[in-house]
Amino acid sequence: MAGRIGISTACFYPLETEKSLRRICERGVKSCEIFLNTVSELEDSFIKGISRLLTDNEVYVTSLHPFASFAESYALFSSYKRRFYDSLELLKRYFEVMNTFGAKVLVIHGGKYSLSIPKEEYFERFGEIALIGKASGLITAQENVVHYLSESPDFMFEMSDALGDLFNMVLDIKQSLRAGVSPVEFISRVGEDIAHVHLSDHNTQHDCIAPLLGEYDFASLFDKLGDIGYKGDYTLELYSSSYESEDEIFDSCDKLRHLYEKRLENRLD
Numbered sequence: 441m442a443g444r445i446g447i448s449t450a451c452f453y454p455l456e457t458e459k460s461l462r463r464i465c466e467r468g469v470k471s472c473e474i475f476l477n478t479v480s481e482l483e484d485s486f487i488k489g490i491s492r493l494l495t496d497n498e499v500y501v502t503s504l505h506p507f508a509s510f511a512e513s514y515a516l517f518s519s520y521k522r523r524f525y526d527s528l529e530l531l532k533r534y535f536e537v538m539n540t541f542g543a544k545v546l547v548i549h550g551g552k553y554s555l556s557i558p559k560e561e562y563f564e565r566f567g568e569i570a571l572i573g574k575a576s577g578l579i580t581a582q583e584n585v586v587h588y589l590s591e592s593p594d595f596m597f598e599m600s601d602a603l604g605d606l607f608n609m610v611l612d613i614k615q616s617l618r619a620g621v622s623p624v625e626f627i628s629r630v631g632e633d634i635a636h637v638h639l640s641d642h643n644t645q646h647d648c649i650a651p652l653l654g655e656y657d658f659a660s661l662f663d664k665l666g667d668i669g670y671k672g673d674y675t676l677e678l679y680s681s682s683y684e685s686e687d688e689i690f691d692s693c694d695k696l697r698h699l700y701e702k703r704l705e706n707r708l709d
Contacts, residue, residue, distance in 0.1 A: 442671035443704065445697040446471025446502055448638070451678045451689055457481055458490060465497035467690045473675045474541065475505040482533050487540055494541060502673040503545035503581075503610070503636050504538050506531075510549070516569070517551040517562050524565055528572070535573050545579045545636045547610050551589050562589070563602040570606040581635045583610040584619070584626060591619035593629045600630045608635040612677070613656065614648045624664060631668040638677040639696065648682045650692040658696060662703040674700070 447469050449460035457477055464472050480486060494501060508515065508530075515527040534546055548569070551562055570580040582599065584590045590599075590609075600607045609626070611634050616623045627634070641654030651658060676693055683689060 442673065443700055444471035444500060444502065444673040445639075445693055445700055446473065446500075446673060446675045447689060447693055448473035448475055448505070448675050448677040450475035450505065451676060451680070451682075452686070453477070453680055455680075458486075458493065461490060461493055461499075463686070465493060465499055469690070469693055470498065471500050471502055471673060471675070473503045473505060473547075473677065474501055474543065475507075476537075477507045479507070481507070482537060487537055491540055501538075501541040501543040502675055503547055504534060504541065504543045505547045506534055509547070512549050513552045513555065517555060517557060517565060519556040528569065531569055532572060535576055535578055538573075538578055539576055543578075545581050545608070545610065546573060547581060547583050547636070549585045549588060549590070550582055552587060553589060555589065559589075559595075559598070560602070563599055566599070567603050567606045570603070570608075574606070579608050579635050580606075581608040581610045583612055583615070583638070584621075585612070585615050586618040591615065591621065593621060593625045596626065596633075597629045600633050607633050609633050610636045610638060612638040612640075613661075614638070614640040614642065614677075617642055618647055623661065627664050627668065631665070631670070634665070634670055634672065636672050637665070637670075637674045639674050640676065640678055640682070641692075646682070648678060650678060650683050650688040651676060652692050652695050652699075653688065658699060659703055662700055663707075666703065666707055 452460035573580045589595045639651050640648045641651045641656045643654040
């Protein structure tokens with residue numbers, strides 16, 4: 441099945457990950473992103489508890505988000521190469537967890553503009569990470585993030601050109617808008633490489649609110665992604681400051697699902 445509309449556990453931060461997931465399950469949402477928040481959440485006992493919750497509620501995990509995304513420039517993409525190989529061991533644990541959950545996409549923020557290695561080496565290291573995941577049928581995806589190299593469609597295109605089928609991306613709507621870039625530009629430049637989409641909305645006062653409460657045209661987004669053959673999933677990824685009531689998140693998820701299904705029906709007519 442493709443085109444699931446789900447919710448990230450990050451929406452409820454700083455609520456603990458398992459409690460966030462339980463809220464998603466209790467509201468009948470069948471797709472989610474798991475955002476792990478600390479190293480103890482990689483331990484077997486914790487992962488087993490999360491797995492039981494997912495299985496008992498028949499919830500599919502689309503993607504896994506590491507807790508140290510903010511440090512990836514330092515850990516994975518610095519000039520101190522030994523640190524990269526040590527950090528790879530931690531990423532291997534993430535891949536193990538993904539296989540336990542049945543998740544397919546690992547979300548990577550990557551390097552900031554202060555990168556101390558050439559872009560070519562950045563691409564090479566990303567490729568090494570992606571190869572490890574690919575051996576288990578998993579996808580490593582570069583997310584577009586403001587103030588990071590990946591905020592630029594040009595950079596993403598260059599990365600795609602260098603890595604070929606080892607390159608995938610997570611298209612994040614709020615991060616694109618914060619960088620002053622239309623999400624459509626990413627779709628037009630590297631659309632075939634999009635493996636997952638993070639959804640949010642905006643208005644004149646706020647750059648991240650629940651979808652369908654702002655100005656963004658989600659019908660057009662679904663159509664444009666459909667035009668390029670996108671068959672991946674969508675996840676609402678907000679901040680706890682992005683809404684007044686959790687009902688906004690769940691209502692948005694339901695309405696987006698209906699909108700997506702309607703656009704899909706129109707394409708099939």
